[in-house]
Amino acid sequence: MSKPDKREEIVRAALELIAEHGFHGAPMAMIAERAEVGAGTIYRYFENKDVLITELYREVEEKIYAVLLEGYATERPFRERFLHLGTALLRHFMENPLHFRYLEQFHNSPYGVAFRRDKFSRKKGGCDVFRELFEDGVSQQVMKALPLVILFALAFGPLLTVARDHILGFISLDDALIAQTVEACWDGVRR
Amino acid sequence: MSKPDKREEIVRAALELIAEHGFHGAPMAMIAERAEVGAGTIYRYFENKDVLITELYREVEEKIYAVLLEGYATERPFRERFLHLGTALLRHFMENPLHFRYLEQFHNSPYGVAFRRDKFSRKKGGCDVFRELFEDGVSQQVMKALPLVILFALAFGPLLTVARDHILGFISLDDALIAQTVEACWDGVRR
DNA sequence: ATATATGGAATGAATGTTCATTCAGTTAGT
């Protein structure tokens, strides 16, 4: 009853506070308070703040991969598959601003850089769908003959920027605008 | 010895340390040490750490605008003007990785969000060149009929991502690749 | 059925550390 309960509350509180105020606007005491838990209790579930932060990242990332693969059909044409992934990603971030903000916080921190470097060198992870799509797209001359990293940048760069602008309230996206934006990203990568 | 000397050293040290280790990996004492200056001396030039950080941002931003305008010819066609700006921006970041890293740190912090919000509402600043280019491009049907914010995202998103990847060593960009990348961004915004 | 013992979970005050900022004293320029 209470074991997963507290852990969940801690994770939720940490996500909210870190997403909103950054790692340094979220002291453990504040996280504990928001989770309605004693400060020491956090340490029953997470060895220290770093572990909490990293674990939280893992959970957020996992959900993204799940969302991307939902309804993804390998047999559809490149363009459709790209639009599916791009739209799913953008929508997911729009619907889960806390997740998005958390990822941004994480990426721009010592943790994030190390993580990124690690993921890059292992050349694996949940980006596999994207990697496969892009590699095949290039070899079948549907996409520009550019290094994978650059294709990623052309596809994700705008989406993340737009998601950020939406979340910060600089723009209000409707279905049509989302579609147009993802289409524009496709224009960037397609041959 | 002279007055501007120390100030400059402080600014340089702060830029280096903050770009490399983030705001919280750059205590004032460390900045002072790197600048070969007493800790208290910093406070002769900057009221407090916030002021130092904000002023540093101002200086970094200023240089960018200077670089963008260098050789910018209003009378050239849209595509050429876009390529000029995009290339100049990307090259500037590649050549000044500390500036780039600093901007990223700044943007992902309470300072940055407030700044961004302020700039957005005032609708002014050094992005004017870009704004004008995009507004004219849209009205002359050369660019996609999308909100300015989205066109910005399509143009900058990939460039910043690529710059980051280059600086982190995930890719090595040569002249040809830079040109291709900026061209691809143009494909994203052009009609 | 009631009382008592046991141990893991939870707590939050106390601890030690890290920092931004200050200021009393020192140095160097005139």
Added chain:
DNA sequence: ACTAACTGAATGAACATTCATTCCATATAT
């Protein structure tokens, strides 16, 4: 000698983490 610039040890606030204590559910004894 006077002044402005500079210094870095001292200060206090904020924080992550610890740990002696409390709480509570369950087991055991009467």
